[in-house]
Amino acid sequence: MAQVTVETTGTMLVGSDIAAATTIMNAMDVDVMGLNCATGPQEMAEHVRYLSQNWPRKISILPNAGLPELHCGKVHFPLSPDEMARWLERFLKEDGINIVGGCCGTNEDHIAAINAMLERQEFDKTGGKKRPAPVKRSVHFIPSVASLYNSVELRQENAILAIGERCNANGSKKFRLAQDSGDWDTCVDMAKEQIREGSHTLDICTAFVGRNEVADMSEMVTRLRGSVTAPLVIDSTELIVLEAALKLYAGKAIINSINFEDGEEPAHARMKLAKKYGAAVIALTIDEEGMAKDVDRKVAIAHRLYDFCCNQYGLPASDLMIDPLTFTICTGNEDDRKLGLWTLEAIERIHKELPDIQIILGLSNISFGLNPAARHVLNSVYLDHAQKRGMTGAIIHVSKIAPLHKIPAHEVQAAEDLIYDRRLPIPEVA
Numbered sequence: 001m002a003q004v005t006v007e008t009t010g011t012m013l014v015g016s017d018i019a020a021a022t023t024i025m026n027a028m029d030v031d032v033m034g035l036n037c038a039t040g041p042q043e044m045a046e047h048v049r050y051l052s053q054n055w056p057r058k059i060s061i062l063p064n065a066g067l068p069e070l071h072c073g074k075v076h077f078p079l080s081p082d083e084m085a086r087w088l089e090r091f092l093k094e095d096g097i098n099i100v101g102g103c104c105g106t107n108e109d110h111i112a113a114i115n116a117m118l119e120r121q122e123f124d125k126t127g128g129k130k131r132p133a134p135v136k137r138s139v140h141f142i143p144s145v146a147s148l149y150n151s152v153e154l155r156q157e158n159a160i161l162a163i164g165e166r167c168n169a170n171g172s173k174k175f176r177l178a179q180d181s182g183d184w185d186t187c188v189d190m191a192k193e194q195i196r197e198g199s200h201t202l203d204i205c206t207a208f209v210g211r212n213e214v215a216d217m218s219e220m221v222t223r224l225r226g227s228v229t230a231p232l233v234i235d236s237t238e239l240i241v242l243e244a245a246l247k248l249y250a251g252k253a254i255i256n257s258i259n260f261e262d263g264e265e266p267a268h269a270r271m272k273l274a275k276k277y278g279a280a281v282i283a284l285t286i287d288e289e290g291m292a293k294d295v296d297r298k299v300a301i302a303h304r305l306y307d308f309c310c311n312q313y314g315l316p317a318s319d320l321m322i323d324p325l326t327f328t329i330c331t332g333n334e335d336d337r338k339l340g341l342w343t344l345e346a347i348e349r350i351h352k353e354l355p356d357i358q359i360i361l362g363l364s365n366i367s368f369g370l371n372p373a374a375r376h377v378l379n380s381v382y383l384d385h386a387q388k389r390g391m392t393g394a395i396i397h398v399s400k401i402a403p404l405h406k407i408p409a410h411e412v413q414a415a416e417d418l419i420y421d422r423r424l425p426i427p428e429v430a
């Protein structure tokens with residue numbers, strides 16, 4: 001059972017809002033979530049309503065006896081015992097709360113009035129209990145991740161969850177150079193810039209030969225947790241790096257990633273972390289035989305991952321983010337031409353067969369090897385096709401994605417010909 005204190009500013013002292021607190025508490029499997037202190041019941045009413053509509057388990061409410069006033073140099077709490085009891089009765093009947101009490105400024109008289117109010121309620125006769133029957137409420141739980149400050153929905157309306165790709169030592173030269181010279185301000189600025197561009201969450205990868213990945217990841221998480229509102233995606237193959245990051249992070253993070261490349265042992269270790277720290281999980285379609293390239297293997301491994309994470313570990317399906325792998329289709333090798341198409345077909349099948357999970361891709365991989373202008377076009381067109389087939393999120397550089405109507409039609413056509421491997425016969429040279 002855990003309670004949060006929402007100040008008159010509308011957030012907790014550190015700045016977390018009620019939605020962020022709710023998302024994190026839910027991920028930590030808290031049984032009873034509540035509010036206490038800081039304000040009286042009137043100021044709490046809006047947050048009580050939020051919990052009533054969004055918190056899936058029991059609710060406790062312990063307000064102060066109003067907002068304190070100074071009377072002749074002495075602190076005075078204005079709410080009488082009866083007023084206090086009336087507010088709690090309203091929360092009981094309208095919001096279906098389960099546990100009541102008082103915090104600062106309440107005394108025996110307040111508790112006696114609250115008790116008398118409870119005794120007036122209709123009792124729950126089951127099991128000989130002398131308690132008010134629980135009031136029904138309809139909870140609309142929305143699968144989310146959270147930073148210390150904000151909650152972000154994993155399913156975006158008519159859009160994908162944009163995971164900023166640039167805070168990655170292997171994915172950005174600028175980031176790598178800043179990290180390597182200890183220029184953490186630049187690293188944090190790159191995070192903030194991605195949020196301004198529209199990233200909902202940020203992928204963080206500090207793996208770089210010759211540097212201490214635990215120390216660098218810890219530095220990034222420590223700096224970002226208090227300065228950016230977007231939830232973090234911890235991108236590392238090393239268990240100790242994942243754990244160091246999750247330990248430091250106050251929000252509900254996403255682990256990137258688990259797979260079955262070396263059997264199930266590493267995946268077990270990562271799922272234990274996910275449960276302990278309440279994280280969502282990106283899972284790649286890789287098994288003991290390697291990365292899945294054809295559709296059937298991608299789908300089969302997706303089902304195995306679902307069974308492993310959701311059935312064995314109880315991870316909510318909405319917190320499982322399957323990544324059916326993006327490979328570049330720009331190598332010129334005959335064997336690689338269908339890889340983008342197969343990933344699209346796998347997305348469609350996984351979305352149909354496992355409708356509640358999330359599906360993501362590391363989008364930019366699709367265009368490795370092309371020039372920057374061509375990459376933007378191919379990335380944008382591929383994103384559009386993947387989204388239409390059921391992809392719910394992607395690791396991307398948001399400002400480098402264009403809506404298709406902003407790209408000349410013949411360029412869209414060229415990208416689609418590449419994705420669908422449509423080829424014209426090569427003309428005979430005279």
Ligand code: THG
Binds near residue numbers: 171326361395
């Ligand atoms: N799936 C999951 N996680 C991933 C990937 C994935 N994490 C890493 C990667 N793949 C996704 N992130 C990136 C980041 C950058 C680029 C590609 C993928 C990229 N960068 C440019 C380049 O290297 O040419 C920009 C270079 C620069 O700015 O210096 O393409 O697939 N789960």
